[in-house]
Amino acid sequence: MATNKRIAFFISDGTGITAGSLGGLLAHFPETDFEQIRIPFTNDINKIEDAQKRLANAKLMSGLRPIVIMSIGDSNLRNELKQVDAFYIDLFESFLHPLGEELNEKPLTRPGVSHSITGSNYGNRMEAINFALGHDDGMTHSGLNQAQVILVGVSRCGKTPTSIYLAMQFGIKAANYPLIPEDFQRGTMPPILDGYLDKIFGLTIKPERLHSLRTERRPDSHYASLANCREEIGLAEALMRNMGIPTADSTSRSVEELSAIIIQKIKT
Amino acid sequence: MATNKRIAFFISDGTGITAGSLGGLLAHFPETDFEQIRIPFTNDINKIEDAQKRLANAKLMSGLRPIVIMSIGDSNLRNELKQVDAFYIDLFESFLHPLGEELNEKPLTRPGVSHSITGSNYGNRMEAINFALGHDDGMTHSGLNQAQVILVGVSRCGKTPTSIYLAMQFGIKAANYPLIPEDFQRGTMPPILDGYLDKIFGLTIKPERLHSLRTERRPDSHYASLANCREEIGLAEALMRNMGIPTADSTSRSVEELSAIIIQKIKT
Structure with a gap:
C-alpha cells in the first residue's frame, strides 16, 4: 500500500x-x-x-x-x-x-509565450550549443577567442555536460580542454590556451568518484585505476593552483550548481 | 531615456x-x-x-x-x-x-535542495547526455536498443540540440540519424534503424530556413543552395510520410516545444 x-x-x-x-x-x-x-x-x-x-x-x-x-x-x-x-x-x-x-501591462494569455523561438536569447543558446559541441574535449582550436569560458580538468571530471548546460540554459559559449600528462610535465596549461588564462576555469573531482566514472567507460584499465586517478587529480590540482586558476569540485555538485559557480567567477 | x-x-x-x-x-x-x-x-x-x-x-x-x-x-x-x-x-x-x-510536511529550508546531485533523476540525465553525444548524427550504431527515441531528418534541421535538450531536461535517451540521398533512393529509413520504426520521430523544416542555416556553415555550396534544400526536404518528407513516421516542423519551434511534442508522441 x-x-x-x-x-x-x-x-x-x-x-x-x-x-x-x-x-x-x-x-x-x-x-x-x-x-x-x-x-x-x-x-x-x-x-x-x-x-x-x-x-x-x-x-x-x-x-x-x-x-x-x-x-x-x-x-x-x-x-x-x-x-x-x-x-x-x-x-x-x-x-x-x-x-x-x-x-501596468496585461499579460499575453496565448499559449507558448514563455518558450517560443522568438525569445530574445534563443538564437544565442542554439549558437552556444553548436560552439560547445564543436569545442568539446579540445576538438577544435579555431574560434577559441569567441569562448566566454574554457573549462579544463582531467578526463571525465564533468567538463562536457557542464559546457552543454552553460550553453543550453544561459547561451554561454564554453569550450573545454582535457588536462593530460604532457601538461603536468610542462607545468602549464595546454599551449593552445596561451593568452586565454582569464577565461579558464578548472573542474576537479574526488579520486574515488573519478575511478567509478572511468571504470564505467574502461573497466580494469590503468586509466580507470584508483592510483592513476589519484595521481592525475593531484597533478591537475597543483597545476591549476600554481597558475591561479579558479576551480570547483564536481564530485557532489550538479551541472546546475557548477554552472552557477562558473558564471559568478567569470563575471568578477 | x-x-x-x-x-x-x-x-x-x-x-x-x-x-x-x-x-x-x-x-x-x-x-x-x-x-x-x-x-x-x-x-x-x-x-x-x-x-x-x-x-x-x-x-x-x-x-x-x-x-x-x-x-x-x-x-x-x-x-x-x-x-x-x-x-x-x-x-x-x-x-x-x-x-x-x-x-502536512515542513519544507526543507537549507539552500540548494532543488538542483542538487542527489535529485532522483540526476544520474539518468547525465547518462542520457552521454548517450545523445555518443549517438549524434549516426555516429555509433551500438546501443541503439537503449534509445527511447531516434530523431531523423535532413542535415541541420535541429536534431542535435533537440536530442541534447531531451537528455538534459528529461533524462530521455535520444539518438539521431541524418537522412541522406541514399535513403531517398532506397525509399526506406537507414537500414541500421530496421526494427526501431516505433521509436523514430522525424524533424522537418522550411527550405528557406534550412538554406539560411546551411549557408552559415558552408556558404555558396550546393549543400546550402535553396534548390537543394527544397529537394532534400521534399524527399525526406515524402519518405517519412510513406513510412508513417510522426514529424514536427522545427522552423518556428524551440527545442523546448519540439521536445514536448516528441515526448507526447513517444508515450502514445
Missing part, C-alpha cells in the same frame, strides 16, 4: 517547461513520495476535460487529492480545470496577474 | 535555477523592456546586504522599483531582504509553505 504517495501534475497550455521547472520545489519535501506527470498543450476544452479525468483518477488511485502546478493563460479554461478537487498552484493567478498590475 | 525599463532580479540561496526558470514568464509582457540579473548563493546576511544594495541601485537607475523573484529558505534572510522597496515574488511564501500545509 502506498504511504504518503502524491501525484503532482504539471498542466500547461504550452510546453509545460515553466510549470515543470517548479518540480524542483518538490525536492523540499523528501518525506513525500511524488509521482510527476506532465500534461502540455492543454489548450482547449477537450484537453481540459481529459486532464480533469486524469486528476480524478489520480485521486481515486492514491486516495489523496493531487497537486497541480498549472500555467494556462485562458481564464475560462483555468476555471473549468479547477472544478476538480486538487491542490492548485496557478502561475497565472499567483504570478502573472499581480506582476501585470505592478507593470 | 529608458522608457518602461524594468530590472528583474532572481535571488536565490542556491543555484537560482528554479527562480530563474520563472524568467520565461516575463515574456508574457512584451511591452516591458526587462533587464534580468541573477544573484545565486545568497545564503548569509552579508550576501543579503549586497543584494539589497543592488536592488536599491536598480531603483535609482531605472526610476522604477525592481521586480524580485526569490527562492530563499531562511525566513530571517527572506524578511531582511524584503526591507528594500521592490515587487517581490517569493517562491517559499507563495508556494512552499502552502504546499507544505497540503502535504
